Amino acid sequence: MSIREAxxxxxxxxxxxxxxxxxxLVFLILALALGSLWTVSRLTGRMDERLGSLRRTTEIGSxxxxxxxxxxxxxxxxxxxxxxxxxxxxxxxxRQSHEQRRQYKDLKDLTPAEQQEIVKxxxxxxxxxxxxxxxxxxxxIGDQAGALxxxxxxxxxxxxxxxxxxxxxxxxxxxxxxASTQLKTQARTTEIVLAIIGIVAAAIAAALxxxxxxxxxxxxxxxxxxxxxxxxxxxxxxxxxxxxxxFASLAGAFSGMAVQLRNIVGETVSTAERIGTFASDLSSIxxxxxxxxxxxxxxxxxxxxxxxxxxxxxxxxxxxLDEMKARAQExxxxxxxxxxLTGQIFEVxxxxxxxVSTALARLVEIRDVVQASAxxxxxxxxxxxxxxxxxxxxxxxARQTNLLALNAAIEAARAGEHGRGFAVVxxxxxxxxxxxxxxxxxxxxxVHAIRSRIEGVVGTMGRGQEKVADVEHVSKGADAALEQILxxxxxxxxxxxxxxxxxxxxGAAMEGVEMAVAEVSGTSExxxxxxEEVSAAAEEQSAATQEMSxxxxxxxxxxxxMRELVSGFQT
Amino acid sequence: MPxxxxxxxxxxxxxxxxxxxxLAAAVGASACGRGGGGGQVTFALSGPLQxxxxxxxxxxxxxxxxxxxxxxxIDHRQLVxxxxxxxxxKEKAIAxxxxxxxxxxxxxxxxxxxxGTTIASAPIYNGQAGSVKxxxxxxxxxxxxxxxxxxGDWTYRIASSDSANAVVLxxxxxxxxxxxxxxxxxxxxxxxxxxxxxxxxxxxxxxxAEYDPFSDSTADFSPYLRRMQMRGVxxxxxxxxxxxxxxxxxxxxxxxLQARFIGGDGLVPxxxxxxxxxxxLVGLLYHPAASDRARAFAQAYHQAYGADPDPFAAAAYDxxxxxxxAARANGPTREGIQRYLHxxxxxxxxxxxxxxTGDIKFDAHGDPLNKGFAxxxxxxxxxxxxxxxxx
Numbered sequence: 001m002s003i004r005e006a007x008x009x010x011x012x013x014x015x016x017x018x019x020x021x022x023x024x025l026v027f028l029i030l031a032l033a034l035g036s037l038w039t040v041s042r043l044t045g046r047m048d049e050r051l052g053s054l055r056r057t058t059e060i061g062s063x064x065x066x067x068x069x070x071x072x073x074x075x076x077x078x079x080x081x082x083x084x085x086x087x088x089x090x091x092x093x094x095r096q097s098h099e100q101r102r103q104y105k106d107l108k109d110l111t112p113a114e115q116q117e118i119v120k121x122x123x124x125x126x127x128x129x130x131x132x133x134x135x136x137x138x139x140x141i142g143d144q145a146g147a148l149x150x151x152x153x154x155x156x157x158x159x160x161x162x163x164x165x166x167x168x169x170x171x172x173x174x175x176x177x178x179a180s181t182q183l184k185t186q187a188r189t190t191e192i193v194l195a196i197i198g199i200v201a202a203a204i205a206a207a208l209x210x211x212x213x214x215x216x217x218x219x220x221x222x223x224x225x226x227x228x229x230x231x232x233x234x235x236x237x238x239x240x241x242x243x244x245x246x247f248a249s250l251a252g253a254f255s256g257m258a259v260q261l262r263n264i265v266g267e268t269v270s271t272a273e274r275i276g277t278f279a280s281d282l283s284s285i286x287x288x289x290x291x292x293x294x295x296x297x298x299x300x301x302x303x304x305x306x307x308x309x310x311x312x313x314x315x316x317x318x319x320x321l322d323e324m325k326a327r328a329q330e331x332x333x334x335x336x337x338x339x340x341l342t343g344q345i346f347e348v349x350x351x352x353x354x355x356v357s358t359a360l361a362r363l364v365e366i367r368d369v370v371q372a373s374a375x376x377x378x379x380x381x382x383x384x385x386x387x388x389x390x391x392x393x394x395x396x397x398a399r400q401t402n403l404l405a406l407n408a409a410i411e412a413a414r415a416g417e418h419g420r421g422f423a424v425v426x427x428x429x430x431x432x433x434x435x436x437x438x439x440x441x442x443x444x445x446x447v448h449a450i451r452s453r454i455e456g457v458v459g460t461m462g463r464g465q466e467k468v469a470d471v472e473h474v475s476k477g478a479d480a481a482l483e484q485i486l487x488x489x490x491x492x493x494x495x496x497x498x499x500x501x502x503x504x505x506x507g508a509a510m511e512g513v514e515m516a517v518a519e520v521s522g523t524s525e526x527x528x529x530x531x532e533e534v535s536a537a538a539e540e541q542s543a544a545t546q547e548m549s550x551x552x553x554x555x556x557x558x559x560x561x562m563r564e565l566v567s568g569f570q571t
Numbered sequence: 572m573p574x575x576x577x578x579x580x581x582x583x584x585x586x587x588x589x590x591x592x593x594l595a596a597a598v599g600a601s602a603c604g605r606g607g608g609g610g611q612v613t614f615a616l617s618g619p620l621q622x623x624x625x626x627x628x629x630x631x632x633x634x635x636x637x638x639x640x641x642x643x644x645i646d647h648r649q650l651v652x653x654x655x656x657x658x659x660x661k662e663k664a665i666a667x668x669x670x671x672x673x674x675x676x677x678x679x680x681x682x683x684x685x686x687g688t689t690i691a692s693a694p695i696y697n698g699q700a701g702s703v704k705x706x707x708x709x710x711x712x713x714x715x716x717x718x719x720x721x722x723g724d725w726t727y728r729i730a731s732s733d734s735a736n737a738v739v740l741x742x743x744x745x746x747x748x749x750x751x752x753x754x755x756x757x758x759x760x761x762x763x764x765x766x767x768x769x770x771x772x773x774x775x776x777x778x779x780a781e782y783d784p785f786s787d788s789t790a791d792f793s794p795y796l797r798r799m800q801m802r803g804v805x806x807x808x809x810x811x812x813x814x815x816x817x818x819x820x821x822x823x824x825x826x827x828l829q830a831r832f833i834g835g836d837g838l839v840p841x842x843x844x845x846x847x848x849x850x851x852l853v854g855l856l857y858h859p860a861a862s863d864r865a866r867a868f869a870q871a872y873h874q875a876y877g878a879d880p881d882p883f884a885a886a887a888y889d890x891x892x893x894x895x896x897a898a899r900a901n902g903p904t905r906e907g908i909q910r911y912l913h914x915x916x917x918x919x920x921x922x923x924x925x926x927x928t929g930d931i932k933f934d935a936h937g938d939p940l941n942k943g944f945a946x947x948x949x950x951x952x953x954x955x956x957x958x959x960x961x962x
Contacts, residue, residue, distance in 0.1 A: 091782060098762060126757040130786045137783070137794035141801060146794075358901075 001144040021208035022373040025385045039190045050179040060104045065165045067097035075132035116280045119170050124161040178426035217469045220246035253355035260348045317517050332503045342493040384451045391444045405430035412457035580931045612645045612903040613676045618684035619659035624883040631884030635891035664688035668695035669703045679708045679908045681890040688717030697723030708909045712886035717763045720936035727912050727937040729886040730856050737767035739944045750778045752804040756811035763821035766808040780804050792819050800828050805834050813840040855945040857885035857928045868927035889926035
């Protein structure tokens with residue numbers, strides 16, 4: 001029986017396959033979970049960043065607007081009632097608005113529209129500021145009319161400046177739209193990546209389960225067939241093909257056992273045959289002895305025919321007895337050999353049983369590994385429930401932000417014209433919140449999908465456990481078969497014992513014959529006349545030879561039975 | 572120095588035809604020369620190359636290239652100049668920056684010339700603009716605005732900041748009279764210089780009599796000048812360009828205001844405009860008499876072009892010479908040159924660069940540290956160093 005050596009490598013044994021495959025699967029599912037968490041947190045971070053930048057632009061924009069308007073107001077005031085305080089105010093507002101505008105220009109992520117607006121605002125504001133300063137100088141040197149005319153001439157530019165400032169708000173709205181589109185795109189990209197990871201994880205899980213089941217089913221079937229045949233006594237069992245890991249060692253033990261059994265049974269059969277030959281020889285010799293005894297009895301009637309004839313007859317008897325003794329010795333040796341062989345059989349069978357037990361123990365380990373993997377997957381299911389809760393929290397925050405944005409819109413509406421820009425911003429914030437809520441909802445759906453896949457994996461692992469239980473069942477069957485073999489071997493040993501007994505009893509009977517012959521020999525010469533005595537001795541001898549013949553038959557019978565027992569095996 | 576945020580201040584002066592032709596020839600020659608690749612090291616030059624001061628800038632830079640190549644080039648590789656005309660326009664400067672950063676041949680930029688273009692293009696040279704990947708060392712020549720100080724690790728300049736120059740000008744002014752009127756062009760340059768001057772003056776115990784803005788479109792300065800006359804102002808600080816300063820001084824003389832005028836390096840071009848401007852005090856980034864190296868440069872420049880160099884030429888000359896020294900020391904790569912500039916004059920870096928405009932080492936903002944800034948007086952159609960005006 002030939003078993004191909006299991007190829008070396010990680011994934012040859014079922015245990016390795018389950019351990020490493022399961023670990024990789026767990027890693028992928030963890031990556032999926034962490035990826036979802038990361039996406040949600042990154043989206044939140046991006047949103048904070050965008051909102052923060054928006055807030056800064058809005059703050060600087062509105063502060064710039066109020067500073068410029070204040071400067072123009074104090075410029076007007078100075079023309080009506082000039083005072084150093086108002087002149088100082090005019091200069092201060094001017095300096096602060098230039099500073100604010102510079103900060104605005106330094107802001108990152110300004111759109112081209114904003115950049116254009118701020119350059120326009122800068123040009124208009126600088127010109128208006130110069131005109132007011134010149135008007136103040138005219139007022140200071142007493143040219144009141146010239147000052148007022150100068151200010152009146154610049155008024156269209158002042159109105160244009162106000163319009164341009166309000167355009168900055170519009171540019172901010174555009175920025176919000178761009179930011180929200182970017183966030184959506186980012187969310188979608190991440191979703192696709194997560195979906196791919198999910199599909200890969202599912203595919204690997206399916207491949208793992210399929211290959212494990214396949215790795216168990218095929219060798220299992222071969223082992224079942226082989227064990228059945230062994231149970232029916234067919235020792236020609238051959239386990240061919242590629243066995244993986246644990247199955248390879250089980251099949252190896254099984255095959256080794258069958259080979260050794262076959263060798264031993266072969267030897268036993270030939271020994272039994274030899275015993276049979278010896279026994280039939282013995283039987284025919286016994287018959288010869290019986291015949292010669294008869295001859296002795298007959299010779300007794302014509303005893304007078306002389307001691308010579310008697311002496312020759314006795315000598316022939318003695319020779320026959322000697323030969324018989326030698327044969328009996330051979331039988332005794334043969335049966336001792338049978339006992340030794342059966343001892344070996346017993347030993348081999350016991351060792352095989354131990355190996356089967358070891359394989360059984362390994363199967364139990366596999367069952368434990370499968371159980372452990374199942375537990376880990378169940379824990380993952382728990383983790384995904386936590387992600388659910390996290391998503392609920394995010395949804396809550398989004399709802400809250402939405403409410404705040406609505407409130408802000410209401411406040412902005414109450415503020416009227418001045419709040420118009422802010423109302424636009426509030427509306428966009430609200431849209432962003434909606435976007436976040438949607439994104440969170442999508443993450444929740446993803447998590448649900450992942451969980452249903454995890455449940456699928458749990459089910460598959462359960463089926464894997466059932467398969468392992470089947471393997472265990474078969475191994476127990478092999479164990480039982482071995483037990484039967486052990487019982488059969490015991491029968492052989494008992495039969496061999498009986499042969500030994502028969503041989504010994506035969507020996508005792510022969511000694512009786514020998515003694516009787518010696519007696520005849522001793523007395524024949526001196527008591528030729530005592531024919532009755534001789535006759536009685538001959539009778540005695542005849543009885544002894546009959547006994548020997550019977551024990552020869554018994555021996556023959558025992559040898560026959562042994563051969564029958566052994567011939568049950570097909571070698 | 573100049574700050575022109577637009578080119579308008581300079582375009583009024585027609586460009587001499589000969590200069591234009593020479594410039595076209597120079598641009599053409601370097602355009603033919605740059606395709607060579609492996610055997611060359613390319614520096615870009617950016618500035619308003621069709622303005623007078625742009626022509627000076629390019630002459631100074633080309634003189635430096637000639638000297639570098641006459642002394643073995645950069646590790647036996649020819650130094651090539653790639654000139655780009657930004658017209659002192661911010662948007663053009665931004666487009667040029669994007670083009671240069673993407674051009675793998677260019678390892679450093681000498682320029683821009685103006686503060687406005689330097690500030691506008693700096694985010695691109697510093698790799699902060701999302702649209703253009705990479706960075707390029709930007710060594711501005713005469714940008715003096717204080718705002719150039721905080722633009723990034725890839726931006727440096729030859730000229731000292733207006734905030735440093737204003738301290739020298741304020742101390743000169745205070746020695747003449749404690750009460751000074753300030754007129755400034757209402758843009759980043761004018762506000763920056765005027766504000767620094769006012770702060771330095773007040774800190775030194777002086778008084779600001781007036782603080783008057785004007786713009787490019789201001790033609791009539793008489794309201795300010797008549798108020799100064801009324802208030803008895805003796806000294807007027809003008810933070811602006813020579814064109815506006817010329818109009819102011821002419822109108823002041825017309826009104827009979829006898830006050831003296833003082834200004835930054837932007838007023839230097841008044842020197843050739845006639846006797847009206849005699850006695851005007853001007854800040855100088857470069858003066859041929861300031862040092863031996865300044866004299867040597869003036870001599871070489873005169874030999875090459877038959878004219879005396881102005882601060883624009885000197886700053887451009889220093890910029891190219893400093894970049895060449897950096898490329899020789901750290902290899903002609905953008906990173907190597909940036910590292911050289913970053914550590915110049917500091918522990919672990921090269922010793923301060925000795926240029927025609929003074930000794931150059933940089934502070935953490937990329938500004939030259941403790942660089943000399945001279946004050947000159949327009950005297951008989953030339954500029955003489957004002958005694959005691961140099962730090």
